[in-house]
Amino acid sequence: xxxxxxxxxxxxxxxxxxxxxxxxxxxxxxxxxxxxxxxxxxxxxxxxxxxxxxxxxxxxxxxxxxxxxxxxxxxxxxxxxxxxxxxxxxxxxxxxxxxxxxxxxxxxxxxxxxxxxxxxxxxxxxxxxxxxxxxxxxxxxxxxxxxxxxxxxxxxxxxxxxxxxxxxxxxxxxxxxxxxxxxxxxxxxxxxxxxxxxxxxxxxxxxxxxxxxxxxxxxxxxxxxxx
Amino acid sequence: xxxxxxxxxxxxxxxxxxxxxxxxxxxxxxxxxxxxxxxxxxxxxxxxxxxxxxxxxxxxxxxxxxxxxxxxxxxxxxxxxxxxxxxxxxxxxxxxxxxxxxxxxxxxxxxxxxxxxxxxxxxxxxxxxxxxxxxxxxxxxxxxxxxxxxxxxxxxxxxxxxxxxxxxxxxxxxxxxxxxxxxxxxxxxxxxxxxxxxxxxxxxxxxxxxxxxxxxxxxxxxxxxxxxxxxxxxxxxxxxxxxxxxxxxxxxxxxxxxxxxxxxxxxxxxxxxxxxxxxxxxxxxxxxxxxxxxxxxxxxxxxxxxxxxxxxxxxxxxxxxxxxxxxxxxxxxxxxxxxxxxxxxxxxxxxxxxxxxxxxxxxxxxxxxxxxxxxxxxxxxxxxxxxxxxxxxxxxxxxxxxxxxxxxxxxxxxxxxxxxxxxxxxxxxxxxxxxxxxxxxxxxxxxx
Numbered sequence: 276x277x278x279x280x281x282x283x284x285x286x287x288x289x290x291x292x293x294x295x296x297x298x299x300x301x302x303x304x305x306x307x308x309x310x311x312x313x314x315x316x317x318x319x320x321x322x323x324x325x326x327x328x329x330x331x332x333x334x335x336x337x338x339x340x341x342x343x344x345x346x347x348x349x350x351x352x353x354x355x356x357x358x359x360x361x362x363x364x365x366x367x368x369x370x371x372x373x374x375x376x377x378x379x380x381x382x383x384x385x386x387x388x389x390x391x392x393x394x395x396x397x398x399x400x401x402x403x404x405x406x407x408x409x410x411x412x413x414x415x416x417x418x419x420x421x422x423x424x425x426x427x428x429x430x431x432x433x434x435x436x437x438x439x440x441x442x443x444x445x446x447x448x449x450x451x452x453x454x455x456x457x458x459x460x461x462x463x464x465x466x467x468x469x470x471x472x473x474x475x476x477x478x479x480x481x482x483x484x485x486x487x488x489x490x491x492x493x494x495x496x497x498x499x500x501x502x
Numbered sequence: 503x504x505x506x507x508x509x510x511x512x513x514x515x516x517x518x519x520x521x522x523x524x525x526x527x528x529x530x531x532x533x534x535x536x537x538x539x540x541x542x543x544x545x546x547x548x549x550x551x552x553x554x555x556x557x558x559x560x561x562x563x564x565x566x567x568x569x570x571x572x573x574x575x576x577x578x579x580x581x582x583x584x585x586x587x588x589x590x591x592x593x594x595x596x597x598x599x600x601x602x603x604x605x606x607x608x609x610x611x612x613x614x615x616x617x618x619x620x621x622x623x624x625x626x627x628x629x630x631x632x633x634x635x636x637x638x639x640x641x642x643x644x645x646x647x648x649x650x651x652x653x654x655x656x657x658x659x660x661x662x663x664x665x666x667x668x669x670x671x672x673x674x675x676x677x678x679x680x681x682x683x684x685x686x687x688x689x690x691x692x693x694x695x696x697x698x699x700x701x702x703x704x705x706x707x708x709x710x711x712x713x714x715x716x717x718x719x720x721x722x723x724x725x726x727x728x729x730x731x732x733x734x735x736x737x738x739x740x741x742x743x744x745x746x747x748x749x750x751x752x753x754x755x756x757x758x759x760x761x762x763x764x765x766x767x768x769x770x771x772x773x774x775x776x777x778x779x780x781x782x783x784x785x786x787x788x789x790x791x792x793x794x795x796x797x798x799x800x801x802x803x804x805x806x807x808x809x810x811x812x813x814x815x816x817x818x819x820x821x822x823x824x825x826x827x828x829x830x831x832x833x834x835x836x837x838x839x840x841x842x843x844x845x846x847x848x849x850x851x852x853x854x855x856x857x858x859x860x861x862x863x864x865x866x867x868x869x870x871x872x873x874x875x876x877x878x879x880x881x882x883x884x885x886x887x888x889x890x891x892x893x894x895x896x897x898x899x900x901x902x903x904x905x906x907x908x909x910x911x912x913x914x915x916x917x918x919x920x921x922x923x924x925x926x927x928x929x930x931x932x933x934x935x936x937x938x939x940x941x942x943x944x945x946x947x948x949x950x
Contacts, residue, residue, distance in 0.1 A: 310621075310662075311704075312703075312704040312706075315686040316686045316704070317686065318686030319667065319669060319683065319686055320666070320667070322669070323667060323669075344686075353687075354686060354687055354688055357671060357688035357689060357848075358669030358670050358671055359669070359670040359671065360628050360669035360670040361669060372629075375841075376590035376591075376791075376838070376842060377590050377591065377787070377791060377839065377842075378591055380834070380838050381748050381749065381824070381826065381827065381830055413629065413670065414588065414590065414672060414842055415588055415590035415591070415592075415791075416629050417588065417592065417595075417596045417627075417629065417630070418593060418596070419592075419593055419747035419748075419753070419824070420745065420746075420753040420754045420755065421753075422747060422753070426629065426631070428631075429632065430631075430632075431631070452631065452635070453632070454520075454632050454635045454639070456635050457635050457639060457642070459665075460667055
């Protein structure tokens with residue numbers, strides 16, 4: 276990920292558009308407080324919850340998480356940028372993660388990745404135009420016995436052959452997992468998430484800066500969403 | 503020798519093994535109950551010390567000794583369970599958590615009692631989605647049955663247990679990196695001392711143990727120290743989950759007493775059963791990526807905590823073998839290894855951040871067919887000058903990076919040299935021009 280900077284003087288947070296985190300999400304974050312000695316320790320669970328609820332963690336969301344946890348917003352950004360799991364811009368509905376570590380590479384992960392790129396028409400870290408898929412690579416997914424392997428959202432697909440990739444990515448049930456799910460780190464249930472228009476505004480608060488090229492990526496995503 | 507009876511993996515593959523009722527039917531939690539009701543914490547620590555159980559997370563530090571470093575007058579103690587298994591080639595913890603989560607929880611209870619833990623955190627890497635759901639359900643069941651919380655088994659011992667999900671960072675498997683991440687910060691390892699036993703999570707005494715180490719505990723107390731001592735070699739006692747991956751016929755996770763050879767693990771009938779498709783073995787990384795590589799002639803290396811060092815390896819690591827077949831291009835292997843560490847270096851120590859990145863650049867240049875013989879020496883030079891062993895770094899990650907890269911270059915040097923000799927003349931300059939065109943357009947630097 277390249278460097279992205281926000282200019283404090285020009286980036287305006289449109290507070291009139293309202294917060295991106297609703298009370299339900301905030302309550303869910305607060306429910307982790309008794310588990311840890313400090314509020315900052317709730318940051319990772321909070322980021323998981325917010326990413327699940329909103330799809331990604333926007334700058335506005337980071338500022339609001341900071342407000343709930345009573346820490347500086349820079350601390351949230353600091354932590355978030357260290358971890359590869361969190362997205363600060365919009366991602367696809369499903370994320371395909373292809374393992375690229377040694378066991379998988381020896382068993383043909385490169386051709387699986389190429390098949391994914393061809394099938395989806397995107398490069399690594401890209402998102403399809405309809406916003407249905409994002410493609411990333413990860414280091415070892417700890418399923419070397421089933422190499423080459425890939426994740427689609429939470430589902431681990433084992434011993435993937437390049438010729439199966441097309442069918443696999445089209446399968447509507449390719450992200451369903453067998454074990455009973457625990458909703459501990461999920462966002463609050465669908466009804467409680469904010470209306471789409473409100474969510475959009477929240478993002479624009481950061482991205483609505485015609486002359487601010489550094490935010491190009493976020494603006495692209497917004498255009499994509501509007502179209 | 504009597505046939506070895508697997509204990510850690512005894513419930514693997516059984517139907518509904520993750521359910522509390524099934525685990526209890528097999529005698530589960532009886533040991534923890536006995537230990538918590540009848541033994542004092544100090545007795546438990548003493549017993550584990552006697553058994554000679556060494557940490558299974560890679561460093562092989564004696565588990566009981568680690569517990570004795572905790573200050574005696576502490577009020578709060580945290581137990582962090584290291585389930586951030588992200589070492590390439592290693593997946594035994596995944597097997598333990600998805601097949602037998604209650605075995606781990608029972609181990610946590612015993613370790614918690616021994617260390618007088620108040621809160622246990624299971625730090626689980628985020629890529630373990632299915633395993634998280636299985637373990638969380640098991641934990642919920644255990645809570646409902648009163649196995650965690652206040653006054654466990656009617657004694658005055660109380661302990662909470664939570665799962666904390668990571669977010670995709672290899673360095674969070676380092677114990678202080680894990681603690682930082684638990685506190686909601688970047689997973690940057692801390693400078694030691696103070697060691698976590700004195701000042702760990704939230705500045706309180708903290709113990710960090712690996713999943714497999716904790717899973718050994720119920721069996722030590724159920725079967726006795728003598729049984730545990732009867733398994734393994736001189737300084738490496740007990741059963742171990744070995745994993746083998748790569749193009750072998752039967753990749754997977756197999757339990758054996760410590761001290762099988764690498765050749766057995768690849769070719770043994772109970773283990774890998776030999777290579778697929780008539781392939782031969784070029785080499786084998788025997789203990790997770792970080793330990794280094796063995797050549798085909800060195801496969802008789804005994805996989806315990808001591809013998810591996812005779813072959814120039816870092817240690818046993820996690821005993822996760824990756825077999826490199828003879829048709830693999832060693833340059834690609836080196837590039838993959840270098841890429842992993844340059845991606846996962848946390849960036850705190852300059853010589854690790856820069857060293858792993860330069861190693862990756864050099865390795866990918868060699869892989870693209872633009873290597874120089876001097877690159878091989880440079881690679882060895884970089885890898886001997888960035889780790890904890892020359893005393894330069896905060897954590898052991900650069901050592902873990904140095905060993906595989908250095909051993910691959912040293913042990914397969916002839917092959918690298920052969921590849922480099924076969925490059926067309928001028929390949930190096932041409933590649934440099936292509937990758938760094940801007941420099942060559944400059945008026946002075948352009949003259950090669």
